[in-house]
Amino acid sequence: MQYNWFDRNLKWIYTMPAVIFVLVMMVFPILYTVRISFFEWSMSAITPPKWVGLDNYMTLLKDTRFWGAVRSTMFFTVAALAVEVVLGVAIALLLTRDFRGKNVMKTIFLLPMVSTPVAMGLVWQLIYEPTIGAANMLLKAVGLKPQLWLASPDQAISSLIIVDVWQWTPMIALIVMAGLATIPTDPYEAADVDGAGRWRKFISITLPLLKPTIMVAAMLRLIDVLKTFDIIYATTQGGPNLATETLNIYGYVLGFQYFKLGMASSLLVLFFALVMGLTIVMIWMRKRMEGRYE
Amino acid sequence: MKMFRKRWLGQGLSIVLAATMLAACSNGGGQTSNTAAGKENTQTDKVNNAAPAAKPFEGKSITLVTANHPWGDAIKPFIPEFEAETGMKVKVESYFEDQLTQKLTVQFTTGSNTPDVFMYRPLQEGKLFFKNGWVHPLDEYVNKDPEYDFADLSKSAVGSATVDGKVAGIPIITEQEILYYRKDLLEAAGIAVPKTIDELVAAVKQLHDPAKEMYGFVARGQRSPLVTQVSSFLFSEGGDFTNGDKAAINTPEAIKAFTTYGTLLKDYGPPGVLNMSWPQAIGIFAQGKVAFYTDANSIYKNATDPSKSQIADKIGFAPFPAGSAGSKPYNITSWGLAMNANAVNKEAAWAFIEWATGKEMVLKTQQAGNPGARSSVWDNPEGTTGFPAELVDVIKESVKGGVDHDRPTVISVGEARDAVGEIVQQIMTGEKNIQPVADKANEALQVIIDNEKTK
CATH class of the missing domain: 3.40.190.10 (Periplasmic binding protein-like II)
Structure with missing residues (x-):
């Protein structure tokens, strides 16, 4: 009888550790963050958190710095994602063709992805150094005007996008390469019979069949780009003049530099809603597209 | 039924264990603890055990958290001496500046009784730490021992580390x-x-x-x-x-x-x-x-x-x-040494601070290039050997008209x-x-x- 109970509940018992882990490490922190977001608290041991209702949210929604951070986050995300997807697909297509040294090339392309973001942030900071950095030396060598890169409020965010593209395009390429491997050959043979050109085949066969894969890759990357923190913190810390302050950086500043835990929490709740919303939109788009080609 | 209970218990236990291990892992990230000093000490202890002299803190231990700062490097080699003298064990942990603030903040928020003594930046975090009740005021200790000579510490340096009229920490590094x-x-x-x-x-x-x-x-x-x-x-x-x-x-x-x-x-x-x-x-x-x-x-x-x-x-x-x-x-205190309000053994913690900021150690750390707050050390020709002569004159000049905050x-x-x-x-x-x-x-x-x- 005892064994029966165990057997009948096996699925619960085996999933329990994972469920407990999710509850303790994910659900609890999120709910706690939501709770704190209604309080004013500086982590004090003497003054307890003070209930302020929706005040934190109201202050944030009226805060120009918050909206600046929303703008920076969106710009960074959209631009980085767009470039990464286009480049990633292109590189994947190149790397699936046969040529000598293909495997070496593949490995080299994947290297940036496995490096530590903070360390890379520091390296890029040196590359971008306006007086002694490699980026300007290169520009000077080809006769172009040296740039300020991270030190200019106008160029800083684009410079960071370059770093992100350098580091994460390989991930898109990797997923797309896997997708390419699953495309059957018969549509291409049929197209050859019909006399289709290379471009035609790409537009009408490869791209449609690859779309679900690209969407998955883009979605994974979207969530990651949105919460980019390390490279920004390691290079500009949100500067100059707040030009690269994304929601994550502002949240960090509010929490650990201003010690406004309530405000930081409400910012994170809003950020959570934003990530959630964008992901839902992406899933919905993917469903619609899949429907179209089925 | 009994058999099942045992199984259930085993399963439950392993889950709890796994959870605690995870928690432990997340706590330990990013810290480097210096146990070498402790190890060396056990040897000197054995030697000294033969003649149990006045070791007021035998068997006690305190935790010190420092920034990755030259002061920490300068004081660490002398800690075994202090341990041998007092019988106390000092466990040292070091962090980078930003991580230090975060670590201290998180630890104090949970009401932790470690670290007992820590390095902090009086002008950056001093007021917050004090008002949050994380720092034990040191007024009751500083004048206990006339030999410590609290008045020897530069006024503006002490001013930097004073909150609401209370001494929140002892200046260790001053700068102009x-x-x-x-x-x-x-x-x-x-x-x-x-x-x-x-x-x-x-x-x-x-x-x-x-x-x-x-x-x-x-x-x-x-x-x-x-x-x-x-x-x-x-x-x-x-x-x-x-x-x-x-x-x-x-x-x-x-x-x-x-x-x-x-x-x-x-x-x-x-x-x-x-x-x-x-x-x-x-x-x-x-x-x-x-x-x-x-x-x-x-x-x-x-x-x-x-x-x-x-x-x-x-x-x-x-x-x-x-x-x-x-x-x-x-002319400010950029780093100070403070005591956790929840420290279990406050006497031991003070004994360490008193030793680390006393005339003898300040002379030694200052010779290693760490500008301290003691006038007597600055006036002592031996106290300035760690700096270029020209810089010493500039420092002495700067201290005169200096303002105690930056x-x-x-x-x-x-x-x-x-x-x-x-x-x-x-x-x-x-x-x-x-x-x-x-x-x-x-x-x-x-x-x-x-x-x-x-x-």
Whole structure:
């Protein structure tokens, strides 16, 4: 009888550790963050958190710095994602063709992805150094005007996008390469019979069949780009003049530099809603597209 | 049924264990603990056990958290001696500056009774830590032992570490803002070392030659880091961040000081100065590309160490140049030693602080290049061997007119610094009409001050 109970509940018992882990490490922190977001608290041991209702949210929604951070986050995300997807697909297509040294090339392309973001942030900071950095030396060598890169409020965010593209395009390429491997050959043979050109085949066969894969890759990357923190913190810390302050950086500043835990929490709740919303939109788009080609 | 219960228990236990292990892992991240000192000590202990002399803290142990700062490196080799003397074990952990603040904050929030003693930045976190009840005031201890001679510590250094009239921590590192310059360039151009801000501006203009990649002036340009370095300009023009309970960063004196600093960097600074904190700024100075540099004296080694600097032997030091109110650099405690309010053994913790900040150890750490707060050590010729002779004179001169803070003295220092930094950054990015910007920043600072009054 005892064994029966165990057997009948096996699925619960085996999933329990994972469920407990999710509850303790994910659900609890999120709910706690939501709770704190209604309080004013500086982590004090003497003054307890003070209930302020929706005040934190109201202050944030009226805060120009918050909206600046929303703008920076969106710009960074959209631009980085767009470039990464286009480049990633292109590189994947190149790397699936046969040529000598293909495997070496593949490995080299994947290297940036496995490096530590903070360390890379520091390296890029040196590359971008306006007086002694490699980026300007290169520009000077080809006769172009040296740039300020991270030190200019106008160029800083684009410079960071370059770093992100350098580091994460390989991930898109990797997923797309896997997708390419699953495309059957018969549509291409049929197209050859019909006399289709290379471009035609790409537009009408490869791209449609690859779309679900690209969407998955883009979605994974979207969530990651949105919460980019390390490279920004390691290079500009949100500067100059707040030009690269994304929601994550502002949240960090509010929490650990201003010690406004309530405000930081409400910012994170809003950020959570934003990530959630964008992901839902992406899933919905993917469903619609899949429907179209089925 | 029994059999099942046992199984269930086993399963449950392993889950709990796994959870605790995870929790333990997440706590341990990023720390380097120094147990070597402890190990060495067990040996000396054995030797000393034969003759159990007066070891007041036999069997006790305390945890010390330091920043990755030369002071920590200087004191660690002496800790075994202290352990042998007192019988106490000292466990040392070190962290990078930013991580240190985060770690302390998180640990104190949970009411933890470790670390017992920790390094902290009195002007940056001191007020917050104190008001949050994380720091044990040291007034009851400092005058207990006349030999400790608390009055020997410089007044403005102690002032930096005092909150609401209570001694929140003991100063261990003091610093003043000074002027670094290139002796060779000034000599070649026949320029005397600037004694006033006006002379400095003139000399900077004369030596600025961007076509040859030689820039007149460099200092911190990042929003928050620059605030402490612009403060001496502000004081020397007769201003301050606040005046009693009123924010004062839009006064004519303040605008004049901010404009001088911002314009020097904008017009005569190296490219990219807007994104420079001190490591980048002194880095480019050490590359030999800048004529004048102003920052804290405590980082001078980055410029005089031949392995880091191409101009190690060409550097001159001068007191901060005088503005319309004279030369008034900050003279502050950049690092202090404080005691956790929840420390279990406060006597042992104080014994360690007393030893580490006593005359003997301050002399030793200062000889290793850590400028301390004790006048007697500065007056002792042995106490200044760790510094270039010229720098010692400059430090002694700077201490005289020094101001005991280098940033707004509020609880929300981070936010207040950003308000001040905003004004200077606007000047650096070319904003001509600075009064409205300053008025707005002043309002923000006033809100911070008013909010804190009720606390």
